[in-house]
Amino acid sequence: MKRFSLIxxxxxxxxxxxxxxQLHYDLRHSVDPKLNRRNFPIICFQYFKNVDTVxxxxxxxxxxxxxxxxxxxxxxVFVQVSQTIKFWKPKVYLALQYSGGLGVASPSFGYxxxxxxxxxxxxxxxxxxxxxxxxxxxxxxxxxxxxxDAQATFYFGRGLLNYRIFIEGSFTAFTDNRNPGISNPTxxxxxxxxxxDPQIWLKVKKGFSVGSRISIYYNLLGSPFAFQAYPTIxxxxxx
Numbered sequence: 001m002k003r004f005s006l007i008x009x010x011x012x013x014x015x016x017x018x019x020x021x022q023l024h025y026d027l028r029h030s031v032d033p034k035l036n037r038r039n040f041p042i043i044c045f046q047y048f049k050n051v052d053t054v055x056x057x058x059x060x061x062x063x064x065x066x067x068x069x070x071x072x073x074x075x076x077v078f079v080q081v082s083q084t085i086k087f088w089k090p091k092v093y094l095a096l097q098y099s100g101g102l103g104v105a106s107p108s109f110g111y112x113x114x115x116x117x118x119x120x121x122x123x124x125x126x127x128x129x130x131x132x133x134x135x136x137x138x139x140x141x142x143x144x145x146x147x148x149d150a151q152a153t154f155y156f157g158r159g160l161l162n163y164r165i166f167i168e169g170s171f172t173a174f175t176d177n178r179n180p181g182i183s184n185p186t187x188x189x190x191x192x193x194x195x196x197d198p199q200i201w202l203k204v205k206k207g208f209s210v211g212s213r214i215s216i217y218y219n220l221l222g223s224p225f226a227f228q229a230y231p232t233i234x235x236x237x238x239x
Contacts (some may be wrong), residue, residue: 019047020238024213026066028230035222037106040068040075042232057084057093069104074104078113084122093208095122095135118151130158139174149190150173169198169213194218199234207238 024042028035046065060082067073078101084093097120101113120137133155141147151174158167175190194216201211217228 018238020207021044021045022234022236024232024234026068026215026230026232028215028228030083031230032228035228038068038231040066041072042066057086059083066103070106075105076113077101091123091125093122093124095120097136097137097139103156105159114141116141120151122153130156132156145177145179147177151175163217164203166209167199167200168201169196171196191219191224193220195220201236209236209238210234211236 004010009046022042022044024041024044026042029037029039042064045062047061049059060080062080064078065074066076067074078099080099081097083096085096086093090107095118097118098116099113100115102111103113104110116139118137120135122133122135124131124133126132133153135155137151137153139147139149139151140150143213151172153170153172155170156168157166160167171194173192173194178189180193193217195218197213198216199211200208200215203209211234213234215228215230215232215233217226217230219225221228
């Protein structure tokens with residue numbers, strides 16, 4: 001799992017409707033060659049609508065693909081969807097979430113990124129010209145050994161120099177089963193895990209930007225309690 005790094009209300013403060021496509025080159029082999037056999041491209045598409053068709057909240061769709069297969073073929077794809085709902089005055093939203101995906105590991109082992117369904121609350125706010133969203137949710141993963149877990153997500157965004165520079169990112173902390181139920185169980189109980197993706201973008205011309213993001217993993221990849229941080233070189237086009 002790359003995460004469930006679901007970004008509630010991503011870009012909610014920038015525009016009522018926004019969509020972008022990103023191309024990154026992930027440098028994780030250069031940073032950690034023992035765990036990662038190569039660097040690879042990533043393609044990411046995001047669609048965000050601040051006020052949905054029934055005017056109850058926001059909608060986010062995000063699809064991301066790792067081109068880490070042989071000959072730069074697609075090796076992993078991940079999809080996430082989020083909908084917020086509010087029929088009341090207090091600025092607290094009901095948040096509904098879904099994420100899932102699949103992939104191929106070398107040489108030819110297929111795997112699932114398990115379906116995850118979430119329900120919780122989110123609270124967007126502005127502080128010192130920066131935009132934030134804090135969320136807490138219950139998450140259910142219907143794998144062979146089903147999980148019932150807690151998750152907390154925090155999003156931030158801040159424009160600088162009249163939005164020529166934009167800094168953003170999300171941080172997600174959650175619990176999960178130590179044994180995912182894929183093979184014979186070797187461990188029991190819960191683990192704590194964390195994912196973050198801080199980003200910085202420099203607008204070059206109109207909707208085109210260049211920048212970088214750092215994928216931060218804790219207790220998700222490799223050995224238990226391992227911490228990894230993998231930077232990218234990226235470009236983004238808003239349209």
